[in-house]
Amino acid sequence: MAQHQVNYLKDGGLPVALTSIDKVVNWGRSNSIWALTYGLACCGIEMMASGASRYDFDRFGTIFRASPRQADVMIVAGTLTKKHAEFIRRLYDQMTEPKWVISMGSCANTGGMFNTYATVQGVDRVIPVDLYLPGCAPRPESLQYAVMLLQKKIRSEKAIKAQKPKRLM
Amino acid sequence: MQQTNRLRPFFENITFERDDNELVLNFGPQHPSAHGQLRLMLHLQQEQIVKAHPDVGYLHRGMEKMAENMIYNEFMPTTDRMDYIASSSNNYGFALAVERLIGLEVPRRAKVIRMLLLEINRLMSHLFWLATTALDIGAMTIFLYAFREREYLMDIIEDYCGARLTHAAIRIGGVPLDLPDNFIPDLKAFLDKLPQNIKDYEDLLDTNRIWLMRMENVGVIPTEMALSWGCTGPMLRASGVAWDIRKEEPYGLYDEVEFAVPVSDKGDNYARYKLYMAEMRESAKILYQCIDKYEETVKNNQTELMAHAPQYISAPKLDIMTQNYSLMQHFVLVTQGMRPPVGEVYVATESPKGELGFFINSQGGPYPYRLKLRAPSFWHTGILTDLLPGHYIPDVVSIIGTTNIVFGEVDR
Amino acid sequence: MRPYTPKDDVQKKSYYTDRYWVAPQVPKSDVSEDAVFAADHAALRAHFEILEDYIQRGQMVIYIHPKDNYAVLEFLRDHCGYTQLSELSAIDWIAQRGGFEVFYQMLSMTKKKRIRVKCFIGEHEAINSVEKLFRSADWSEREMYDMFGIKVNNHPFMKRILMPDDWEGFPLRKTYPLQGDEFAAWYEVDRIFGKEARDIIGPEIRDTARVDRYDTERFAQLGHEVPKGSTFDPNQPKTPLAYQEEGGVFLIEGFDETKSKIISDRKR
Secondary structure (H helix, E strand, O other): OOOOOOOOOOOOOOOOOOOOHHHHHHHHHHOOOOEEEEEOOHHHHHHHHHHOOOOOHHHHOOOEEOOHHHOOEEEEEOOOEOOOHHHHHHHHHHOOOOOEEEEEOHHHHHOOOOOOOOEOOOHHHOOOOOEEEOOOOOOHHHHHHHHHHHHHHHHHOOOOOOOOOOOOO | OOOOOOOOOOOOOOOOEOOOOEEEEEEOOOEOOOOEOOEEEEEEEOOEEEEEEEEOOOOOOOHHHHHHOOOHHHHHHHHHOOOOOOHHHHHHHHHHHHHHHHOOOOOHHHHHHHHHHHHHHHHHHHHHHHHHHHHHHOOHHHHHHHHHHHHHHHHHHHHHHOOOOOOOOOEOOEOOOOOOOOHHHHHHHHHHHHHHHHHHHHHHHOOOHHHHHHHOOOOOOOHHHHHHOOOOOHHHHOOOOOOOHHHHOOOOOOOOOOOOOOOOOOOOHHHHHHHHHHHHHHHHHHHHHHHHHHHHHHHOOOOOOEOOOOOOOOOOHHHHHHOHHHHHHHHHHHHOOOOOOEEEEEEEEEEOOEEEEEEEEEOOOOOOOEEEEEOHHHHHHHOHHHHOOOOEHHHHHHHHHHHOOOHHHHHO | OOOOOOOOOOOOOOOOOOOOOOOOEOOEEOHHHOHHHHHHHHHHHOOOOEEEEEEEOOEEEEEEOHHHHHHHHHHHHHHOOOOEEEEEEEEEOHHHHOEEEEEEEEEEOOOOEEEEEEEEEEOOOOEEOOOOOOOHHHHHHHHHHHHHOOOEEOOOOOOOOOOOOOOOOOOOOOOOOOOOOHHHHOHHHHHHOOHHHHHHHOOOOOOOOOOOOOOOOOOOEOOEOOOOOOOOOOOOOOOOOOOOOOOOEOOEOOOOOOOOOOOOOOOO
16 A cells, blocks of 8 residues: 655645635535444444544544534444344434435445345435445545545535435435 | 434333432443443443443344355355454354364464464454553543554555455465465564553553553452353453463464463453453464464475365365366365264354354254354353443443453354 | 245255265264263263263263253252353254254363253243353343243343344244345334335345446446436446546645655555
């Protein structure tokens, strides 16, 4: 894996900038995606690793929050079982708008290798998902790529709009 | 705004404040310091717990059922997802159980490689334990430090098997690959640094006032309770029973390496913490000896990695590609699976968490008739029922931390 | 005519079995071959009836009457030194023998020996709890009830442990399919949205081999991301995969591969 030396301080900070509300709001939103720690299984460990020293999620503005009321994105990391399903819906309902969901790993996407009686075959049966991240378990790099794609998605949305109810799936 | 659903407030039939001044506190199933999906119903008198009721099963994925519907080799990747902090130890437990069922002896080189993997996994698991427990108690620095070291180990493992977390690095009958060239130098470089790292952690924690207040004399498990609850591993050794399966019922090459089994008779959180640190040092010691053993096998030209048992184990790839009979055998083993003899076996190994046992009942078919996973964390969670009463709310977090439970293993 | 599929065992079966193949047996040896086991066996036989006994792969296996289970385990714990009950579960033999085989895996730390105590109970029979002897049996017996539906007498809290309380069926029975029954398939939908949402959400897709590259309901194709549910046209030009827009993002520096320095050594 390559390590890139990026000069963060170069070309930063213009003193004055003209922009639109959309851009400014989305810029703020996309660069401070606070994630709800939803580590369910193995992927949760990789999610922790991406928050820890080597991968350093904080540089994306992604800080893990334990409370759904402070979180913007729910990273569903791991197998969702039928017993747990109602709790994920409950926590999703408690998150404030605007909110996004990343389904991390095969188990959360489709049930993965656990094609059994006890697992929900994809979290999108319970909550609407914005981004599916394949892998078992996905590497921290791919989780970071997923967050960057989510940032791109956020930037392309209208910042102030009548929040239409998302379809369940 | 959202589609309405029929989820109502969950505890509508539970009285939270009762006449006897008892408060019911729900903890989990999604709680950042629960190390997974543990739900605890705590009955409180003021801040003191009078009754604890752990509720597990939020990660029950039906692994035992899956095993009954899979050929033996197919089940190997599933065992990774049990104790996902130390995957190879699960792989090993399962492989060893099947090998003992069919009565197979593994080549020496494969044994050495397996032991290297096992001890690297033990180190990874203990480092992860230290990181998360310290984070729960508030020591963010330790979290970052321990994860840094763990990443080095993950790189080493990744060089071997290509996966960071779910290794599937052990096959029934041996190991699939020899060590890559840079494995031993990398591991040595890591091990040379490790004692200093452990010392750093201990310097930060050992005499830290907050750490001592949260750890010392908190969560004391008496020996009788530990035995009665089926505790194993560090949980049992911290309570004064020197029982390490690596030492008492040696498997692999553990009877050839020298290591000590750290024991403490205090039984509290702090004893467990010290035990984990001591075990990391012992693991490093074992790893050094394993490196020597590996180099010995290189010198003696013992290159076999898989056992030779055509009825159960596929031949080496070269034979499959060149010899007709090996190809046929391989085809049958892949499509139908091996058929172990009729019988039962229970094999216990010492995983980082404790006694990891696999009970296999084979009826001579390619699928196990019954496979029971004896996961140590299951009982380490159960002991919370008896352990938590009398403690205060902040102690819950540190006690859950030091029990080192992993929910893939508890719920299977 | 539809082929007959047995209902009493719906687990996966090998598609091919040699008619003349006789499965080999894991060798069993007599209890007298191991002095420690022989002594335990003799002590036990003085008090209880032992139906069958042998040593298999270094562990003694004894079969007892199910009514004796509490007394035998107590005797083993107090007089033979088997102080730990490391495992307790059952094996489903309903189709073949009409009941369950319950096994207790015990460990003696002083003798470094393991024995397995087994007993057979009928499908609708209950077994006595050994929770008073070993606290670990508290959870194991609950799990056994949860998975097999074996009732345990004198247990303090006989509830499901792994499955939800309102679950139907016992998952580890051979009659229970791996992928669950009707109840299991709709469990989360019924619970969260109600039965009327079944039509909207649709059935579970259990076919792991199902791949449909034009299916935009479930997956987007990399480089051909289209809104969900819309038709996918492979002739459309590929969307660039960069994680930033063409013109860059305000105040955020894009990643320029030419400017970055790749460090070959990870410096561990």
